[in-house]
Amino acid sequence: MATLATMSLGPPPARVPSHSIQLAVTNAGLSIGSKCILQEIDLEVRAGEVLCIIGPSGSGKTSLLRMMGGFIRASEGAVMAQGRQVVAPSRRFAFVFQDYGRALLPWRTVRGNVELALEACETPRAERKAIAERLLYQVGLANVADAYPRQLSGGMQQRVQIARTLAQSPDMLLMDEPFGALDAMTRETLQDELLKLAAAREMTVVFVTHDLEEAIYLGDRVVALSANPGRVAEVVDVDLPRPRDQLTTREDSRFLALRHRLRGFLTEEGRR
């Protein structure tokens, strides 16, 4: 049932009752000094979905994600999770930083970095090693557990960070352009691994990217922000079957139609 209606620009589709809301941003604004970064943001993250946020640079997409993660407070409105306002970072919402090189502890081995999250969760010491090694196996790093982050390639370092966030058993992953600094092949591999991990753990993912195709490929929904100030310009449902495939999904006519539809939001016109 792939029709143009599913990606129409009209009001958002009626909400299916089974979608429980994991995180809600209501009428949120963010100003730093006299500069307005985000304005009147209304957004709901549904449990189990992959929600991608795109927008031109300066649209405040990273700020929005950091607000959702509790790293910055909204100047107006609120970010709510399970009836409570998000005021500080929480282990339940794991944040994956773009600059993996700075987010890993260089003096700890790969396994030590994963164990850090287990220490935070107060996992008994005796169990940490086995859990960390299982997670590293899942992200394909079992053979470099004793290496230091600086010995690894960028893609491998980002995998370490993902394994660390998985170790804290989060309900949600908040990912800030996590694959932005990686080469195209590595990026595609990691996209597929992320989808597999999220599906297996029924994890909610909020994924910020400036790469439109990446957003469509990964997302159940794509939120397009406009810039100056950042506002929600469009929310689009992605009606592409899962599991997705780097070749066939990207050649699907619905994929291409979405790409056409959303492209304007990333160009100068999107900035208004």
Add this chain to the structure above:
Amino acid sequence: MRALGFVPPALILFAWQLCSLLPGFPVQTFSTPADVMSALLSSLLDGSLLQATGETFQATVCGLSLAILFGVPFGFLVGSLPRADRLAVGVVEVLRPVPAVAVIPLALLMLGFGSSMESVVVAFAAFWPVMIVARTAARSVDERLVEVAKALEFSAPERFLKFLLPAALRQLFVGFRLGLGVALVVAVTVEVAVNPQGLGYLMTGAQAALRPDQVLAFLVWVGLVGWMANAVVALAEVRLFRWDVVDGAGR
């Protein structure tokens, strides 16, 4: 390649020995390499040199430990709290230019001759490099790591132990090395100036006895001791910070 470093000293020694054979060479005040070597050997064999080295070394290590004990917490404090930094800046800027030697009279008044007086003067001198490096280290902890610590909801003491301290340790070690160099210099200085112990005192004694061969022998020995101390610390550094030197480039 490392052997190349031994060529110039060998050439200098050879030239020096040749010159000493020339008529008019001031053997009475300058001595010859052969005499210096035999003076070094005899002082080593009779134990006087090793005892003096032990005394100097003890004062150096005690002084440096004191400097680390006070300098690291103080540096962390002013490095992480801008208000504490502003409060401290006046005192620091006035005390820091005071030469360590100028502290000797005060230290003598309070503690008299001996190794505790010497250690205090050494500590005063080594405190500054250690403190300043600790301050810089506390300031330069990556904000991303601070966010990772917050995201994992670590408590303040855990954040200090798991993030700030290990992140700062790499830089702190540079401070320790600088401090060690300063400490050794100041310990010998105090001994040459006033304190009747250690390598410095041994040298002034040799000078008073008009023994240029011994003076030079002790000078060479001080150089060797300093070089060895630094080599030990450098080795510890490589061991401790494997994560920093393991990447292909090796820095």
